[in-house]
Amino acid sequence: MTEPLHEARPPGAGRTLPDTQQGMRRRNLARVMHAVSAAGSLSRAAVASRIGLTRAAVSTLVDDLIRWGLLEELGPERPGRVGRPGSALAVSARGPAGIGAEIGVDHLAVCAVDLRGEVRARAVRRGTNRGRAPEPVTQELTALIRQVVAEAERAGLWPAGLAVAVPGLVARDGHTVVRAPNLDWHDTDLGPLMPGRWPLTVDNEANFGALAELWLGAGTPGDFLHVSAEIGIGAAVVVDGRLLRGTRGFAGELGHMPVRPDGPPCPCGGRGCLEQYAGEEAVRRAAGLEPREDLVGLLAERAEEGDEGVRAALREAGTALGIALTGAVNLLDPETVVMGGALAGLSPWLLPSLETELSGRTAGPACPVKVSRLGPQGPLLGAAHSVVRAVLDDPAVVAQRA
Amino acid sequence: MTEPLHEARPPGAGRTLPDTQQGMRRRNLARVMHAVSAAGSLSRAAVASRIGLTRAAVSTLVDDLIRWGLLEELGPERPGRVGRPGSALAVSARGPAGIGAEIGVDHLAVCAVDLRGEVRARAVRRGTNRGRAPEPVTQELTALIRQVVAEAERAGLWPAGLAVAVPGLVARDGHTVVRAPNLDWHDTDLGPLMPGRWPLTVDNEANFGALAELWLGAGTPGDFLHVSAEIGIGAAVVVDGRLLRGTRGFAGELGHMPVRPDGPPCPCGGRGCLEQYAGEEAVRRAAGLEPREDLVGLLAERAEEGDEGVRAALREAGTALGIALTGAVNLLDPETVVMGGALAGLSPWLLPSLETELSGRTAGPACPVKVSRLGPQGPLLGAAHSVVRAVLDDPAVVAQRA
Known part of the structure; x- marks a missing residue:
């Protein structure tokens, strides 16, 4: 008892x-x-x-x-x-399918996943969405969705729902992007902008990435903190196999945890936030690189080659991540920390200093850190699987469609 | 959908x-x-x-x-x-009752609460338990429990369970105190030390304080972060009306969130933890006071009188609390922060600097901070009510006793 x-x-x-x-x-x-x-x-x-x-x-x-x-x-x-x-x-390998879509800062992607969890159709378009208005972006995304749905339908599938991952904060209504700084979108309701034929859910990419890790990550427990990065740094907290969303749907803003309270000002209004040390832009500047697309790929390449400037920048980012994660781990006591998204690919150079902070600042054994095998695929897969899960969790909802 | x-x-x-x-x-x-x-x-x-x-x-x-x-x-x-x-x-005002007990650093307390939520018997013993072995402390506590139970039984009540609040980390088994630094207890299983006649639950005082706030705090929502202090600083996270416990049961260790990562060393192994700025000992030193019992009372008294040293020390503690809470609020997005335990009594001098940090470091409206009206009574009431709640939540468990 x-x-x-x-x-x-x-x-x-x-x-x-x-x-x-x-x-x-x-x-x-x-x-x-x-x-x-x-x-x-x-x-x-x-x-x-x-x-x-x-x-x-x-x-x-x-x-x-x-x-x-x-x-x-x-x-x-x-x-x-x-x-x-x-x-x-x-x-069944026919019947309902989950349609996942992702609005990335540098790409759009869509996939269809059947009830068995297999990806049955996929489409990607590269190219920056930074600063573009929501309408042209969602029109392009809708075209990709129609292409993927047509392919899925030829395989005997029908969409049970559409889930869209976005790089920003989403209101608890499940369709309004409250703030996506790297797209420069504010209070954008995607409901009217997306095809209305299917139930729609919009969520933060870090949340969908964490759900993908929960459902597809081999050996990932039901209690973990998922840290990911595209341009900003996001996190998602999974407790007892459920995503912790927060009152407004904004939980997981690890990027604005104060790491050095008197540090450089952050657009959020704070000073010395984690993003000022470990965000893509901060690492780029510290490494002395020019802005460009696929910065993460370049950083990994340079670090691999032994570029000491890049390695030092990533070490510093790892230290800042370790300080922020110490606070998060003390507060949440997760079973593990999972590094996903862009951080997964940079983990060889981030992890040593990150783990030094985490273990040095913790009484008792430090929380283990695991690198996601899904990496940048996580959010898209998590979106599609969220639709599939909804069908598995309440199969009667499709009764009238079947 | x-x-x-x-x-x-x-x-x-x-x-x-x-x-x-x-x-x-x-x-x-x-x-x-x-x-x-x-x-x-x-x-x-x-x-x-x-x-x-x-x-x-x-x-x-x-x-x-x-x-x-x-x-x-x-x-x-x-x-x-x-x-x-x-x-x-x-x-019924007769029948099952919840017995709550508290092992504080400076006191022991027991109460009986009926199913209506009314305290029907109570006993307190003042005096430090710092450094005392578990056996004599639990023997004294058991004597208080017997006294309270006898009084409750005279009123037609019978104990449905016993819940004990402790100032330390409790394993998820619900009876082992893993670490209670201010008592100097380690891996202490209270199961064999407490009367075995009733189902026993042991939990951290911050957790019981948060549950009391959830159940008894007028207007407290189901998503909040409860910050309390006895000697250390603890927190408890309530999400959708449930306590977030963490994998090992250690969630809520706000006291060891790094506030200034290069700050003074902390016994936890870290540096610049919140407790180094806002813990009772740190505030005492900053205020230039000698160690003594009921330090919180003294601090409140001196601050009230206008002692500038004490006020400055509390301002600094509020700043550190605000920095740590910014991180916690960004991660959890609670509806409110509740200051409980000893912090409630000091809130007039902590809150201004705390709220300055919290609002200055947050994009959008800052998370509101509320002061608990239960204050130091929270953990004891939360313990007793947890037993009452268990009966309300599954009345059939008492069928064989009735």
Whole structure:
């Protein structure tokens, strides 16, 4: 009797699905989907034993899921087993798909992911979006989306939703970009600018990157702090497998943690923020490089070649990251810190000084730091998978579409 | 279709109660308790309409709750209403009670709180526990607990559980004090040292203080950062009405957030941690005072009298708190910051410089700072209420005791 004492609300108060017979059925549909999804393929009997329902109850649920195109039967299981042969079930490779899109500072990207988690179509356009108005950017993005959707539809898929990753803060309404400094967008509602045919979610790229790490990162636990960078430095906090969003949806602003409180002024109004030491622009200046596209690639290349100026700049950035992360780790006690986005590619030169700060400033064992294998792909994949997850988590929502 | 996209786990995966008919019944029992508790008194029909169940279903649940001693009937409602008169229900003032206990650096305290949330018995012993071994301290505490329980029992209450607040880090097992620097306790399992008759939970005083603020603080929202101090500086993060505990149970270590990374060394291994500027010891030294008990009282008294040395020391502490809180607020985006514990009493002299830092370093409106009205009472009340909440959240657990 330890944890239950701290349940601050009546059990169930935070759930999406109502606590009725119908809600229970919807949750059980989700359990079936997740059980089959986790196993790859599974008989009805195996599903029943895994989720603790009767074979009869599971069969009713499975029949609906097959009718909606979410599960498919792989044919009878191999003979030789005792009892009536059951047909193995698998998550359908046709049917609903998640459409993920990314508005990057230097690129646009779109992909379609099926319920099995496989990328089935993809399109990318390189070129800066810095300072461009939202309309032309979203028009280009819409063209890419139509191209990817057409390709997905030819493969028997249909979009269950569209999720867009942006390099900025997004309001909790899930479609308004409150502030994207590197695009120079403010209070931009993407709702009217994106195709209206599918449910839309817009979120910060760091959030989608963290969700991708949670869902796709091998061995990533359910409690971690995900640090990423495109131009600015963002973070996302995952607790018990859930993203911590904050009251306004602005949680994760690690880039404006004061590292040296009397340091250089920051556009945010503060002084000595982490971005003044470890942001792309700060590192570029410290390394004595000119502004250019794909600065991260250049930094990695130069550091690899042994350029001492670049290496020193990255060391300094690692130190600043380590100081900021010490504060974050003390506050959150995550199981691990994951370096994603552009930081993943620079980690060989950032990590040593980062870890020196983190371990030197911590009583007891320091929080381990892990480098994301998804790197810059994280936000796009996280966006597409967020749609897929929504279907797996509440399969009944697609009933009317199927 | 915004938030559901981000549900990282199948709905219900995080719940305590199983998703079965029996689990549903237990959750509905909790709904009835919370509905009556929130309203003060309520007829069966009003309960049914508030929680969306039929009158018949509610009556069955209510009968059990009355039988277990959790609800009582106040007699028929006043006449003049249309329909058959219903008997108003209220949460029982007899039956289960929460026993809260606090091991402070300078005191021990125990109280009993009934299901209505009223303190029905209380005992305090002043005197330092600094450097004392766990055994004599817990023996004294046990004597106080027996005294409070005896008084509660005379009032028709029985202890549903015991919750103990400690000034240190507690493992997620809920009974081992990993580190309580000001008591000099390390890896102390309180399980065998406390009376074994009741379910035991041990937690950090900052956590219990935050829970008290959540449950009892008028107008406190469900997302806040609670900052408190006894000797060290602790914080607790409440998100969506739940305490964020961290992987090891160590979340909330705001005191070791680096404020000036090259500042004075801290026993934690770091440099320039918040505690080096805003901890009781640091403020005492900066104010030029000798060590003594109830330093906070003395600081408040001197500041009130206009002692410029003390005021300057508190101003500096407020600045350091503001720097650390800027980082925390950027990371968590809470709705408010609540100053509790000893900080509440010093807030008139801490807040101006704290708020200057917080607003000066934040883009957009600064996170509001609120002073807790519970102050030093928070941890003890939070402990006792955590037991009460556990009963309200799953009333069926007391069925066999009643």
